[in-house]
Amino acid sequence: MLLDLRGVVARAVDPTDEVSRTAALDGTLRGLLARFPDARYAAAARALFGLPPAAPGQNLTARRELAAEQAGHEVHHFRKRIEPKLIETLAGELLADSDRFTRSPLIAPRLAPVTARQPVVADPFAWEVAEQEVQLSLLWSAIYAARAELLTVERLISLRADRTDIIRAAVTAAWRWAVARAEAISYTTAFAPELHVGELVALAGWTPSLTEAQSSRLTEAATGGATREQFVAHLHGETGLGNTWTEGFLSASRESRHDNENGRP
Numbered sequence: 632m633l634l635d636l637r638g639v640v641a642r643a644v645d646p647t648d649e650v651s652r653t654a655a656l657d658g659t660l661r662g663l664l665a666r667f668p669d670a671r672y673a674a675a676a677r678a679l680f681g682l683p684p685a686a687p688g689q690n691l692t693a694r695r696e697l698a699a700e701q702a703g704h705e706v707h708h709f710r711k712r713i714e715p716k717l718i719e720t721l722a723g724e725l726l727a728d729s730d731r732f733t734r735s736p737l738i739a740p741r742l743a744p745v746t747a748r749q750p751v752v753a754d755p756f757a758w759e760v761a762e763q764e765v766q767l768s769l770l771w772s773a774i775y776a777a778r779a780e781l782l783t784v785e786r787l788i789s790l791r792a793d794r795t796d797i798i799r800a801a802v803t804a805a806w807r808w809a810v811a812r813a814e815a816i817s818y819t820t821a822f823a824p825e826l827h828v829g830e831l832v833a834l835a836g837w838t839p840s841l842t843e844a845q846s847s848r849l850t851e852a853a854t855g856g857a858t859r860e861q862f863v864a865h866l867h868g869e870t871g872l873g874n875t876w877t878e879g880f881l882s883a884s885r886e887s888r889h890d891n892e893n894g895r896p
Contacts, residue, residue, distance in 0.1 A: 638728040641738055663724045675702035675709075676717045736830045737823075739771050763822050770818045770831070773811035777835035780804035784880055794881075801877045804838075806862040809853035811835055812846065839879020845872050 633639065634652040642655035664682055667673040678685040678698040685694050699709035732738075751761045784800045815831040841849070849872070852865035866872065 633725070636725060636729040637732040638725070641732045641735075644741065659725070659728065660721075663721060663728065667720070668724070669720065672702055672713065672717055675699070675713070676721065679714065679717060680721075735834065736826050737834070739775075740767065766814075766818045766821060770811075770814045773807070773814040774831070774835050777804065777807040777811040777832075780807045781836040781838065788880060797881070798877050801880055802863065802873075803859060805849060805876050806853055806857075806859045808832065808835060808838060809849040809862065810857075812850045813854045816850070839876050841875065845875065848872060849876075 633656055634649060636656075636659075639652055639656045639659055640646045642659060643651040644655075645651040660680065661682065664673075664677045664680060667676050669676075674684060675698040677683065678701055679694055681687070681689065681694060684701065685697055689697070695710060695714070696706055698714070699706040702709055702713055704713055751757050780800065781804050784797065784804050787797045787800055812828065812832045815828045819826045819828055819831070848866070848869065852862050857865065
């Protein structure tokens, strides 16, 4: 059942191969456990499933003992009361992940190794197909670049890095996000008008809430292959927009930390 989850199948290099789906499930579980929603029991959940602080090769009994220690409970109480709740939480995260893939407007194309040149035939239809693949590649390249920078911001916040470093990373994320939005507009306009630009850009990850005017302003500053420096120069003096973006990350972090410290997942 786990290997048939939409989120697992979509991540598998070869969806028809059980080994490939197993590797995809392993990666999916690692990602969900890294973001376990209950900070108090996050280390315990990871230990239970064989991730650090557990060591490779430990059996379930050893992992359960370590998990109970990490959670601050006696082993019997942990197994009876806490462990089922952790598994239920992880199961819910897996189902939510699968649901996100089910509702996803577009799935990234899988690539296969190419050992020989694949020339484009001199034909209008072939040119159009090639152009669509070009636009699709640019779109996914921009989405993944934005995702990388958004993850960098969240990582720095989690590390409680210096505020200046977080803001610098947030500006880079804004630039990459704006480039992704520009590519999404270009792709949907030319090839997929039925797709919603906002849903495509949301694939990159969470961002602070922006008005349509603010989103358009960021996109305008990133169009035409603008570098990060040019992007920042275009937005010089837009302190309100800048504060909305950067403070959005920082305030969300403070709220999350407050909830965790008060025992709310």
